[in-house]
Amino acid sequence: MDHIQFVHRSLPGSSVHDISLSTEIGGLQWSSPIFVNAMTGGGGKATADINRQLAEAAHECDIPMAVGSQMSAIRHPEERKTFVAARKANPAGFIFANIGSEATPDEAQAVCEMIEANALQIHLNVIQELAMPEGDRDFRHALERIADICERVQVPVIVKETGFGIGFETAKLLGKLSINAIDTAGFGGTNFAAIENKRATRSMSFFNQWGIPTAVSIVESAIGAPDKTIIASGGLQNAEDVVKSLALGASAAGMSGFLLNILMMDGQEALIDYINQMKLDIRMMMCALGAKSIKHLHSVPLVISGHTEHWLRSRGMKPERFAVRVPVSFDS
């Protein structure tokens, strides 16, 4: 995100009081573009406690959250309560179910029912699986399974990466399905290759620097699947990262590792304060940019430099079009 720079406006014509942070994902309205992305569950009481605390924080801050992969609860029903803890803590909140692309349509429906999910995330994690000695080695027919899951479940479906980013070619394939959104989960934050390589006896260190950086991934996904909502994630840490992601074309921004770290190190109060402060900071930046809504952010000019510019130019994605775009006026 260091390669993305806003163009300052001395006459933004805006007012902090008239700014809306609301956004729409899969036809559903959220009051804020930030959400807690998928992390945990399935590891006994410790993970139930984390899901409960994350869900309470999400409720307090009025933001959505995703639970971690629920496959463990399909295989071991005694783990269901570690996911249900999130729903119990936030009965009326927006909660995503989460499952891998290896799931069957019935398993996907079961994980949605388990937590009365408002939407379903299907995660793709080829690199983590390959880096794990006991991981999957066969990734055929994932697209067909995702299509079948879309037919089966009654909630919006989001396909997400897990830290290696979604590129143009993948987005193009996903764009043909009846999914609602693509979550980039780009390279630059939590790195499951590095994590797995630390515990493996035979390290696949070539995967440590693998992946499409988050900023690039947002642009590639938006071009590859122009009809889908794009969700940014992967290494986002603060309001500036969020606003830059939104300006690059995303409609929401997910945060995982950074928020978990605040919860574990400083506690739930600190997490709630941090999220609420981020919401205020987003509002301040939108005011400075003259953007009344998340949609308006999609038209603010951006100068893209460094490796990100080089990547986009090499891929024929014209980074200069962000620099010359005309911002929508605050009152329109």
Ligand SMILES: Cc1cc2nc3c(=O)[nH]c(=O)nc-3n(C[C@H](O)[C@H](O)[C@H](O)COP(=O)(O)O)c2cc1C
């Ligand atoms: C502790 C931890 C556990 C995770 N477990 C899952 C998971 O079960 N399902 C999933 O889709 N993503 C999972 N993720 C990936 C995140 O949702 C996210 O895509 C990735 O961490 C990149 O975001 P970040 O850099 O903000 O952490 C996990 C991330 C963390 C930090």
